Amino acid sequence: VSVGVANTASGNGAVAIGDPNVATGTGAVAVGANNTANGQGAVASGNANSAIGQGAVALGNTSTAAAAGAVALGNSAMANNANDVALGSGSVTAAANPTSSVTVGGQTYNVAGANPTSVVSVGAPGAERQITNVAAGRVSATSTDAINGSQLYATNSAVNSLSTTVGTTTSQVASLSTGLSTTDSNVASLSTSASTTASSLSTGLSSVTSNIATLSTSTSTSIAALSTGVANSVQYDDPSHTTITLGGVGSAPVRLTNVAAGTNPLDAVNYSQLSSLSTTVATGISSLSTTVGSISTVTSSINGVMPSLSTSTSTAISSLQNEVNSLNNGIAAQGSGGSGKYVQVNSTQPGASATGSNAIAVGPTATASGDNSVAVGPNATASASNSAAIGAGSVADRANTVSVGAPGQERQITNVAPGTQGTDAVNVDQLNASQAAANAYTDKQVGALQQGINDTARNAYSGVAAATALTMIPDVDKDKVLSVGIGAGSYHGYQAYAIGGTARITQNLKMRAGIGISSSGNTYGIGAAYQW
Known part of the structure; x- marks a missing residue:
């Protein structure tokens, strides 16, 4: 047509x-x-x-x-x-x-719709347009929906919330570090106090021993007997572990060399100390030779008091030793991964290292080398400034970031509350809702576009049918002056009818007019022709 x-x-x-x-x-x-x-x-x-x-x-x-x-x-x-x-x-x-994957925080994710066959454009380079009133798209591993601004706002809000949580955790770790420092100071003070007490007790016991030696010649005999009990090898005499005979039971006496001077009641004494003691005893014997009777009486009194004194001294030393042992065990536990009332640690690995300015490292082999960095967990590493590595093996190597894993050892962040601010993290429920909204909007817009195309096609098809109907009206015969006729046409299922006529004005001039009627509207036409 x-x-x-x-x-x-x-x-x-x-x-x-x-x-x-x-x-x-x-x-x-x-x-x-x-x-x-x-x-x-x-x-x-x-x-x-x-x-x-x-x-x-x-x-x-x-x-x-x-x-x-x-x-x-x-x-x-x-x-x-x-x-x-x-x-x-x-x-x-x-x-x-085509885009088959995206990388977020060092992790690569495969995406749906990786092989597009065509594109939809709403602008041109330098003349871009915003697409407004976009419903939230469905968010899932297989979704190909458009995402609107509110969905991204929700995602940013959730990320911001996570950042606040990490900041709070950092403050708590700093508080814990301060508490541990205070504990270390208290332990050092207690150790100094215990050392002073033990030294004082040792001085008192040495004084008692000296007085007893001066008052009794049996002290020299006891020291001599002790010297002859030394054996060649160091071993316990029996399974009760209460005595040691150097060289073994029944062996000849041996000499123990390079013995430092004893300072505590239960320390060994060397020859120098023994010689000094012998000199003192000899002088005492000379001064006491005229008062043997009195010494005997005093000795008897002392012998009566000695069991009680020995028992009291032994009890005090045992109690002090228990306290020192307990303190040593506590210090050793803190140094090798032990536990406290509010901190529990179970590890024998090397300790943490915090070399960056204001850095904090908590956990076996944890390393915080960046300024203001935080590493929490075994083998956690925070090497960039203002970074935080949380969890075993986590790596934070970019400034101002928080890492909860490492390449190939990623972690999920669970129990994330819905984001409400622009930099908050979003959870999967929020993304799913956003994707669903974007899907609905896209479907609506595509439906409207399709409806527009359908309407255009319907009008075009109806117009074609009307035009066809107009052409079906017969023309006026050569020997006639006027003709009126009707016509019908159909195109792609759309029908139209037409009515029109032709008038011969002169032998050489004629005019034609008609109207086409279809379901989508009417069409009109008029024409004239001059022949010669």
Whole structure:
């Protein structure tokens, strides 16, 4: 069907209406001025539009749908590739850019829709448009929905909340470090006090021993007996571990050399101390030789008191030793991964290292080398400034970041509350809701677009049927003056009817007029011809 001046309709059911248009291909439609529809089912409507390829659609002014299935809507819109859609004035499409994965925090994630076949453009480089009123898209591993700004806001809000939580954790770790430092100071003070007490007790015991030695000649005999009990090898005499005979039971006496001077009641004495003691005893014996009787009496009194004194002294030393042992055990436990009332540690690995300024490291082999960094957990490493590595093996090597894992050893962050601020982290429920909203909006917009295309096609098909009906009205015969007739037409299931007439004004001049009636509206036409 060709209606107008200089139109060309080539192909089964092709329609060209206006001046001048070209419709080439089965069912091709070119309506308006200077339009070209080339391809089966191609549609070009408006002014200077071009639809090239099967099913291509170009509507507006100077718009181009350059490939099969392409759609260009608007002034100078250009859909360059098969199945592309260019929406709006000046919109231009480019080749699809496949994206199979994204990387977030060192972790690569595969994405859905990795192999796009075409694109939808709503602008051009330097002339971009916002897409507003986008419903939240469905968020899942297989979703290909668009995401709106509120979903990203929710994601940022959740991340911000996580940052606040980590900041609180950092403060708590700092408080714990201060508490441990205070505990270390208290332990040092207690150790100094215990050492002073033991030294004082040793002095008192040495004084008692000296007095007893001065008052009794039996002391020298006891020391001599002790010297003869030394054996060659160091071993306990029996399983009760109460005595040791150097060299073994029954062996000849041996000499123990390089013995430091004893300072405590239970320390061994060396020859120098013994010689000094012998000199003192000899002097005492000389002064006591005239008072043997009195010494004997005093000795008897002392012998009565000695069991009680010995028992009291032994009890005091035992109690002090228990306290010292307990203190040593506590210090050793803290140094080798032990536990306290409010901190429990179970490890024998090397200790933590905090070499950065204001750095904190907690856990076996934990390392905080960045300034203001925090490493919490076995083998955790925070090497960048203001970074935090939380959990065993976690690595924080970028400034101002928080890491809860390492490449290949990632962790989920669970029990995340919904984000409410722009930099909060979002949880999966929020992303799913956002994706669902974006899906709904996209479906609505695509549905509206499809409805618009359907309406355009319906109008075009009805117009083609009306134009066909008008052409079916017979012309006036050469020897007649006036003719009136009706016509009918059908195209792609749409029907139309027409009524019109032709009048011969003169032998060489005649005029024609008609109206086409269809479900989508009426079309009118009038024309005149002069022949000679």
